[in-house]
Amino acid sequence: MDAQRVIRDLRELQSRTATADGAQRLAWGPVWRDAREWFRGKIAALGLGITTDSAGNNWVTLPGASAKCVIVGSHLDSVPNGGWLDGCLGVMAALEALRMHAGTTPPVTLKLVDWADEEGARFGRSLLGSSAAAGSLNIEDVRELTDRQGTKLVDALAENGVAIDRMGNAHGELKSIDARAYLELHIEQGPVLESMNKSTGVVLGTFGVERHMLRFTGQAAHSGSTPIAMRRDAFLAAAQTALACREIARRHSTPGAGVVCTVGIVNVEPKIVTAVPGVCEISLDQRALDPAVLAAMLGDAREAAAAAARDNNVSVAWKKIWSIEPRPFDPHLLRLCEEAVREETGEAPRLPSGPLHDAAEMVPHMPVVMMFAFSSNGLSHCKEEDTPEPYLEKTIRAYLRLVEKTVASVASA
């Protein structure tokens, strides 16, 4: 087990695929392809090869004594000007897990996966490769996507040997694997571990999301001549709702089970300094790990918006943008993860994941767990992204322990 080698690989990848502004491994582009080519060399050095599934995900198989399979991995693609750990930390740690068994026949089969286009930074659809493998990708939703340069996704895929109409076949390919566990190491990308000064966290699952647009409609009126009591101010109703939703999130948060909500978009009409806003539209994004809590938060938000509308003599209409149910991780793998983290670091803080990850797509299909590494200043998707090296080393070692524990557990099951 050589955590330093993992860090050396990460630095090597960084020097090859990052500029002074950060990582540039945008999915389906030349730098990403180069990163994958570099990685192919690392795999070849182990005497192994890479196969690519119908959705462009890269797989490495180390056959074991049993066809029962433990999958390790993450993604090599990055956002533009991204960090040196997001995604590739999980792939390089998975590489080290394979290295530990290369040249031997492990008790169960080990597979490494490098998911294609986790970030969705170019075409706007995150988890593209893993959702195709999970069977949750609707091709019609992505067929017409284009990037900022006007390049169509279908053409970018074709340039990389992926036929959009065959992407769905990746699901059958995944189903043909006797997968017993999926283990992903990732940088936290948030401030929670840092706030506890803990190097490593056990991830309970990924948050469910309820995302809606709320449109408040009152009456635009002159800001000088309309007395306060006679206004139908749509913005104030929206603002009152936003504040109420923050209280709702506070109320539903318990220690170790925090929830979040965000109003990220505010549009007012007529947007004139001398007019009472007649219309105000806000976005509301609510997230929680417990489905009952998420449902309660949404119900409370509906009540709060209705009350705010009444208070301001306006109406409110809701429009759903998107939702996904919470994806809690496997209880047995959570126990193994906790053991591994505790053995390596002395304690095992648990936290949910606010961002989605490829691991979330695997939850309906196999037992899954993730481990998080400390994020300096909570920053990610930027060149400042970092984990202090002693923390990084501990976390990599904890992850490799988790892989070993899982292999042993699956072998004896």
Ligand SMILES: [Zn+2]
């Ligand atoms: Zn990532």
